[in-house]
Amino acid sequence: MRRTRPAAALLAAFLAALALPTAARAEIVRVGYWSSGVSLGFGAVLETGKYMExxxxxxxxxxxxxVNAPTKAMAAGAIDFAIGASAGTAFSVIADGLPLSIVLASQVADxxxxxLEDSPIRTMADLRTKKIGTSPAGxxxxVITAAILETNYGIKAGDYQGVPGNDPRLAQFLAQKDIDAAALRTVTIALLPDMKLRKLGSFREEWRKITKSDAPPVLGVGLMRNAWMKENPDGPAKVVAAMxxxxxxxxxxxxxxxxxxREAANLxxxxxxxxxxxxxSIYTVRMEPADVASIRQAFxxxxxxxxxxxELPASALVTAPYEASKAVR
Structure with a gap:
């Protein structure tokens, strides 16, 4: 009896796989998110609830x-979708020509x-020459902090010292009086009930002064690889539907x-x-015309x-996955 050569057998199996209906082949997606800050909560629910699956x-x-690692991973082709890529970093890599698309507004800069309660600083204008804690450069x-200070108060980058760090670290710096003020997420402030803080202003209020719009500033976006979208034409709508x-x-x-x-983050x-x-107040999953306009204004x-x-190319903001997701039940 004649034996089938291994190469011929592999070729036959490959051709048979190609003949299968597309729906029978699982769409594989690599989803990335920052394991701290705002991304943590949404990522935990998305993952434990198996919404993608x-x-x-x-x-x-x-x-x-x-915070910037998911976007870098997207640029390197290591993941296919970032649930909350930093808007500033996403803008930069897309403007540089990398084949990525913004398919969602996913996180609000809340x-x-x-x-500190006993600080002599009373107004936002008093932040000139001060040490201000914020997330890392990029x-x-x-970026929103810099835009608010310069546009609303004439405080340029050289007029204050930005001190980078994640929220817990910035809160520690503030408590030790190593910095004068900090831009902290409301979720972080809620987790610090014993720390006596006084609010000078909010991103939402200050952004409204800049844009003359009620649309909140976008902190994170759903970023997707164009190659993955092309290879999996039905996949993007499924990803957005899960979100x-x-x-x-x-x-x-x-x-x-x-x-x-509690389970995913040990809180x-x-x-x-x-x-x-x-x-x-910290999440959104939208890509309506108003959201597209807000993202463009943010750029x-x-x-x-x-x-x-x-420039931000017109093709960089893709609404088709969001619109198609509305039909997914």
Whole structure:
């Protein structure tokens, strides 16, 4: 009896696989998010609730310790979708021509400028010459801080000292009086009930002065690799549908959000509930015309303070996955 050569057998198997219906082959997506800050809560709910899997996707979650790392990983082709890529970094890499697309507004910059209760600083204008704690350079938080200070108060980058760090570190610096003020996420402030802080202003209020619009500043965006979108034409809508369903679940069941945070992030009961209570104000999953306009306006604001260069191509903001996701039940 004649034996089939291994190469011939492999070729036959390959051709047979190609003959299978597309739906029978699982769409694999690598999803990345920052394992701290705002991304943590949404990532925990998305992952523990298996929302991507429920849409028929085979998913690999990749967590990063740095706020800008997901965007860098996207640029290197290491992941396919970032649930909350820093808007500033996303703008920069897309303006540089990398084949990535913004498919969602996913995180709102819900931060406050705060000082210690006994600080002599009384107004935002008093921040000139001061040490201000904010997220690392290149992050959306750092860029929005710079835009607010320069546009609303004439305080340019050289008029103050920016001190980078994650929120817990900045809170520590503030408590030790190593910095004069900090831009902290409201979720962080909620987790510091014993720290006596005084609010100088909020990102939402200050952004409204810049844009003359009620649209909140976008902190993070859903960023997707163009090559993955082309290779998996039905995949982007499934990814966005999973994001939308996870968001609505979080809005409706804060107890479950807190439970996911306890399990995924080892938060205690009090901190998990405080975080969950802010879900509606720190997350969004939208790409309506108003959101597209807000993102484009944000790019122009970032550009005006030198945080990004070049232009944001019309093709960079893709609404088709969001619109198609509305038909996914």
């Amino acid at each position: 429920k849409e028929g996707l085979t998913v690999e979650y990749v967590k990063f310790p740095d 931060l406050d400028f705060v000082v 992050s959306a938080t750092a 939308r369903k996870a968001y609505e679940f979080g809005r409706s069941d804060k107890d479950a959000v807190a439970r996911a945070l 205690n009961e009090t901190d998990a509930r405080a975080y969950a209570a802010l879900w509606d 122009e604001v970032y550009k005006s303070v030198g945080a990004v260069k070049g």
